[in-house]
Amino acid sequence: MTPTEHKAFLATLQTIVGTANVLTEGDLSAWELDWRKRERGRALAVVRPASTDEVAHVVQACAAAQVSLVPQGGNTGMVVGSTPDATGTQVVLSLARMNRIRQLDAANLTVTVEAGCVLQTLQEACAAAGFLYPLSMASEGSCTVGGNLGTNAGGTQVVRYGNARELCLGLEVVTAEGEVWNGLSGLRKDNTGYDLRHLFIGSEGTLGVITAATMKLFPMPKSMMTAFASVPSLDAAVELLGLAHQHLSAGLTGFEVMGQFALRLVRKHFPQQNIPFAGDEPFCVVLELSDHDSETHARALLEGLLEEALQDGCVLDAVVAENIAQARALWHIRESIPLAQAQEGLNIKHDISIAVSRIPDFVRETDAAIQEAFPGARMVNYGHLGDGNLHYNVQAPEGADAEAFLREQEKPMNALVYAQVDRYNGSISAEHGIGSLKREKLAEHKSPVALALMRSIKLALDPHNLMNPGRTLKL
């Protein structure tokens, strides 16, 4: 682009969204640096449209100028997918101003919401209307509905309600050509050909821009009860999960596991938090029951479960929250782990899924292999055990230079862990997506047929490779 073309392009963008919403100067790190501080990019401009129509016109302007676009919500992604590359030639399309809740349809149990709406804002608005919007994760104060769908986010309630894909009944999308596809039907049944929404969900901004979505709602439970239990091993945690399914059935809405070192990091970086037990238990579990009968009923169910688990020996000790504040505090411990990890320094993340039944063997074997190959590496092992999804993360050895550790050891560490994931028929990305960080790995772990199909879809929907190029797939 010549300087004259550059100026004209920016002027076009300014005409579409207003001068104040085309950012090119000053500190743009909120849009250019990823949450984990793994990569800093440089944007040609950060553009902040306020309507679907404006998004469509921005995409058309970019297509005409052959400028690529990076859709961005809250920029809380874990795999470097929402920030621009370092060339200074990409537009960051921030959906933050498109944050309206368009319609809550109580009888249809749906809410139609714009992509830039912050997850917590949506949860709170639905709760105020008496409904549960169940997607939930530690980043909910900043992540957006569009980012949740772009990554097919999971979080802490998947064991009962599914991930973002399962909650979504329809989308509105601006295509790579700048056309608007309105698929906001809110229908639970619609077999009229290919289900396009599923192509865009989890596509990490590489196929189009999600501008709005119709999502499922649920009746608000009468009572939600949280327990925090220590367990002697991962095998015991899996046994407890089985008992919880039996005792609580669909009432089981959360089942998270936390390894000893993960909790030690929370104790170290957030000493004000009151973590139950001494700290020498191998693993702890946070378990949530949602009940549509009454608090008395919920408490009886949960206590029945814990009594049997204590007798069986799969639980060493347990506390049950007495009120909402205590329940929040127990969840806060779990949710503080990624923040404590970030405070401890740069780290290696493995967001993996494996059949629940095989997780204890996987961890035993892989922990041993890591300690042999990378002595002193500190395992920050925690996650959504109810979904078979572990955050099998690694922190540099105590006192080591974390940056050097990542530079020298991240590749061989990933090779070791992902080879194990393959041996166990698992997935190298359970809920965070591929972004830039796992793009090369995807090519190694997905079958050639699957990769070829994915490339065909990408080229059919985005023939000029302008939508978040270089993310997810290598063309």
Ligand code: FAD
């Ligand atoms: P961004 O980071 O802005 O974008 C993520 C991806 O989606 C990018 O590829 C981007 O291009 C694309 N995208 C964004 N908006 C759109 C759009 N409108 N249309 C098309 N593509 C779009 N994730 C989980 O799944 N489970 C967890 O439990 C969880 N816990 C977390 C805890 C913490 C403390 C943090 C920091 C992150 C956590 N995450 C978790 C990761 C992250 O919050 C989720 O992936 C979230 O869904 C990203 O939303 P966002 O709005 O920040 O998206």
Ligand code: MLT
């Ligand atoms: C979480 O579940 O806390 C996040 O998805 C995990 C992470 O930071 O790896």
Ligand code: ZN
């Ligand atoms: Zn997670």
